[in-house]
Amino acid sequence: MAKLFRAAIMGPPGSGKGTISKRIAQSFGLQYLSSGHYLRESIAANTEAGVLVKTYVERSMLVPDHVMTRLMLPRLEQLSGHSWLLDGFPRTLTQARALNSLCQLDLVISLNIPYETLRERLSDRWIHPASGRVYNMGFNPPRVQGKDDITGEPLIQHDDDKPEALMARLRHYKDVAKPVIDLYKSQGVLHSFSGTETDRIWPYINSLLSTKMHTQPSDAFQTQTP
Numbered sequence: 001m002a003k004l005f006r007a008a009i010m011g012p013p014g015s016g017k018g019t020i021s022k023r024i025a026q027s028f029g030l031q032y033l034s035s036g037h038y039l040r041e042s043i044a045a046n047t048e049a050g051v052l053v054k055t056y057v058e059r060s061m062l063v064p065d066h067v068m069t070r071l072m073l074p075r076l077e078q079l080s081g082h083s084w085l086l087d088g089f090p091r092t093l094t095q096a097r098a099l100n101s102l103c104q105l106d107l108v109i110s111l112n113i114p115y116e117t118l119r120e121r122l123s124d125r126w127i128h129p130a131s132g133r134v135y136n137m138g139f140n141p142p143r144v145q146g147k148d149d150i151t152g153e154p155l156i157q158h159d160d161d162k163p164e165a166l167m168a169r170l171r172h173y174k175d176v177a178k179p180v181i182d183l184y185k186s187q188g189v190l191h192s193f194s195g196t197e198t199d200r201i202w203p204y205i206n207s208l209l210s211t212k213m214h215t216q217p218s219d220a221f222q223t224q225t226p
């Protein structure tokens with residue numbers, strides 16, 4: 001049996017985590033878990049957790065660590081026999097330590113994208129709230145303007161993608177992410193990628209993952225798809 005592979009992707013809002021994660025999940029068959037998606041799902045379902053996290057997410061504030069770990073860790077425990085990729089979790093050192101006590105990550109991808117690029121992208125980002133599908137009016141527009149490709153339902157823009165909230169979010173992200181990045185660096189699992197275009201970063205991530213996932217000894221005799 002192939003060895004299990006556990007990865008996380010980190011980067012400021014708009015850095016392309018969701019876009020790249022989708023490519024990774026498709027190309028390498030990892031289960032994809034997005035903290036933002038689960039949060040929005042619980043808000044839409046109006047669950048007890050949803051009511052609790054709504055005010056934080058609406059204000060682009062970090063949801064308290066104990067709420068996040070209670071939301072994410074059980075999902076990971078259910079996936080104990082699978083390879084997975086985490087997007088948006090862990091975001092703080094406390095969350096990273098909680099995750100560490102459950103399992104050791106094999107790889108952490110960190111995206112370094114210039115502020116100006118983030119600003120341009122997020123001011124153009126539209127989402128389908130029920131599914132979390134993300135569009136960009138320039139990069140990957142919906143087939144019909146303002147409508148989700150699959151359901152035809154209207155797209156919306158997050159309040160926290162609007163310019164006034166953005167600068168504060170990015171500054172805060174950096175402060176909080178630094179110790180998490182340092183932790184993964186010290187564990188020797190951190191790989192950083194810089195650039196302004198996802199399509200140019202992607203080949204490097206693709207080849208890193210091909211190497212990491214296909215050099216597991218137990219994989220040596222498995223057929224690999226090109």
Ligand SMILES: Nc1nc2c(ncn2[C@@H]2O[C@H](COP(=O)(O)OP(=O)(O)O)[C@@H](O)[C@H]2O)c(=O)[nH]1
Pocket residue numbers: 011012013014015016017018019020121122124125126134135136137138139140196197198199
């Ligand atoms: N113009 C442009 N937009 C991109 C690129 N990569 C991602 N996007 C868009 O930028 C926005 C943010 O990307 P997303 O994957 O949601 O980032 P996340 O917040 O880190 O998960 C989305 O609207 C994407 O469609 C790129 O290379 N160029």
Ligand SMILES: Nc1ncnc2c1ncn2[C@@H]1O[C@H](COP(=O)(O)OP(=O)(O)O)[C@@H](O)[C@H]1O
Pocket residue numbers: 012013014017035036037039056057058059060061062063064068087088089090091092095160
């Ligand atoms: N790991 C986390 N810890 C605390 N809050 C989180 C976490 N992940 C997501 N959130 C909350 O959900 C919101 C949306 O997150 P996400 O969809 O990952 O978008 P982005 O990458 O654009 O910030 C964040 O602004 C924050 O309020």
